[in-house]
Amino acid sequence: MRALLLEEDRLYLAEREMPEPGAGEVLVRNLACGICGSDLHLRRHLGELRRAAAEMGAVPEALTGAVALGHEYVGEIVRAGPGVTATTGARVCSPPFLLREAGVVPLGASPLAPGGFGDYMLLSASLLVAVPDTLDTELAALTEPAGIAVHAVAKAAMPENAVPLVIGCGPIGLAMIGVLAAGGVSPIIASDLQPARGAHARAMGAETVTHGKGENGTAAAARLAPGRPLVVFDCTGARGVLRRIMLDVPAGTRIVVVGIAPGEDSFPAVVAIAKELSVQFVIHSTPAEFAAAMGIIAAAPDRWRSMIGARISLDDAEAAFDAMESGASHGKTLVLHGAIAS
């Protein structure tokens, strides 16, 4: 089988042995897998992320060797491992973790198990979420980022009547907007330096999208929803954004950082304190939030389809990484393992 591997900052397709499902696992044939901003970060900062993981006590074997990428996958069940009953051919997703006795393996970010950009992978049966027959495979592939957004909203503990400002309209920002819209939150203010991303953000449910020049997001929120508390979702994954947000927002604002930024970041301590700001960092979702996300997508398929920017084959993955990194692509790029829809 083929797999998309990352070693240092080198991305390449390689032949790998077909994996064998262990106890509690299923083997799935991958159908679709989204490229995530954290895949791009991994390509550039694998070493740093591994050092951070080591500092947090991660499994040592996970810290060397080529990483099999892809954690926003949909697959169909091929075979069940010992002790598992599963329907062959059933479409499934799961949170990107393999639960093994030796420790949890982060799927798509580890050399210890295949990822969603390979032809096949292993999933933990206890984490499987069945894709409803009515839900397209490519929409089901949005479940993982939508789950992060569900989790971010839960962690935000938004005050009643709060107005959300979503900064950064890449895939995570778009998923944030979609989940907030599904919850009936209005208005949703969005912001991105690239005007080309505005159409995606509006299609997902943003009332207005600011672009750096002229009115900024904080000012737009104050104009459209005067007096209401602000909750900012930083979905840029970029350094320096938190600092700018802290300077812009009113006192008491809650900031939820959803993107992964590499390295050290800085913030104006005296401003954060004088304004009594709060910052919640977010990276994953719970299995329940992951499952809830699929329900949210299934309830508004047209909205979520608007989030998809490109459908590519595995052969074009490296080029797609480059396009995303340069900012040339918008919306979610999906790797489709079978026929490519137009």
Place this chain on the structure above:
Amino acid sequence: MRALLLEEDRLYLAEREMPEPGAGEVLVRNLACGICGSDLHLRRHLGELRRAAAEMGAVPEALTGAVALGHEYVGEIVRAGPGVTATTGARVCSPPFLLREAGVVPLGASPLAPGGFGDYMLLSASLLVAVPDTLDTELAALTEPAGIAVHAVAKAAMPENAVPLVIGCGPIGLAMIGVLAAGGVSPIIASDLQPARGAHARAMGAETVTHGKGENGTAAAARLAPGRPLVVFDCTGARGVLRRIMLDVPAGTRIVVVGIAPGEDSFPAVVAIAKELSVQFVIHSTPAEFAAAMGIIAAAPDRWRSMIGARISLDDAEAAFDAMESGASHGKTLVLHGAIAS
């Protein structure tokens, strides 16, 4: 009347005109006033703090001229302004704000009104909190920092069964320990680089105090309260501490930053995100929390008396600032305007 003034970084005693209470105000003769870490910060970073205040839309007149210091005051009422009924001689405290039509004046941090280190000051009648006859004046002077601690505990929204780790055993850290102990929280873990501060921390209610060498606070919490969620109160007011905390603590930890650190600070973004940490910055208290703090002190006078490190006269204030800045003094330093207790 005399006042302790700050201009640029020069601290000096000066004669000032006796202030006249306006509508809704009372004139008080100051009895005692604590020196706060933020007074020290003001001496070194007034310009920077003023720039931050300007950025947040503070009253422009507050941004130039000599600042009258002192915001942890107890006074006795001398005279009431128009429309105010007040008992002459009654002892009172208040949150450090003067509510004026032109805007809120931060007492002890502004050139617009006298502070607690002068002989007399003006207070807003609507914010007055009467000192009970049974409560010593010097203990009542601890109300303001204790109010910050009450506020910090409220903002911490500690999960049930959480264990607090108080880092930095200066006056704010000691007040945090005292308020947590009053709430029945146990065990309370404390940490300070200076072993000499351990006795104060234990007297306030800390179970154990770590000192940098050997076991750190996070490890002590894990040993004394295994499996319980950790809430860290950073009461150091020092740069670089948040970064160290983020590296040390387990995933999901809530960090409350109570001290004022000047300038920019940095943090390891990828660690904050991977651990889903949350950070709440805290600077003041609500009037209700301020009043509650006085009740907490009155209920355990011996505990709170142990927090007092030195009792000085206004003439010795600058030397006391220097001693605090060098780390040579421990506990709260109180300026007593009348006779100095031994």
